[in-house]
Amino acid sequence: MPTFKVVVIGASGVGKTSLRGQYISSRFSTSYRATIGADFITKTLPAPPSAPDESITLQIWDTAGQERFSSLASAFFRGADAAILMYDVTAPDTLYALRKWWDEFKDKAPVRDEEMAGFCVAVVGNKVD
Incomplete structure (x- = not known):
């Protein structure tokens, strides 16, 4: 089962953690807690009918938007297969x-x-609601 690393990047407070939480578990929290460094969660997507044995796993990395964590970026960005730039x-x-x-x-x-x-x-504009 292939795994794809997706990093979510953007300034502090744009909603990176909320996007990830909504996608993974369909939940939204109104409280704000800044991500320290980075955090990741996985989601396995079901296989398409055309390839029933071919499910994939997304490893979604939520990165800190604060400048003080920028020195850690290379470790979190390394090996990424995709990036979501969020504002x-x-x-x-x-x-x-x-x-x-x-x-x-x-x-x-x-x-x-x-x-x-x-x-x-992908570029994602958040907080449209």
Whole structure:
């Protein structure tokens, strides 16, 4: 069963932990607690009918958005198969900061140039509700 590492990146408070919690267990917490360093959780997706023995596991990494944890980034970003760049739609500065987060990811995650062409990246605007 293949495992894919997905890192969720963005400024502090944009909702990275909430997105992960909602996806994994369909729950939302109104309390805020900053992620320290990084944390990950796994979710196994059922196999499609066309390949019943081919389920996959997502390893979703929730990274800290605070600058003081940036020195740990290379350890958390290493080996990522995909990245979700997240911002808060009510805080435009978090959108503008995505360039910095993406540049830091490319700098600290040893993804070869030829692999970057097929690397999956999604930009997610959160707090639309």
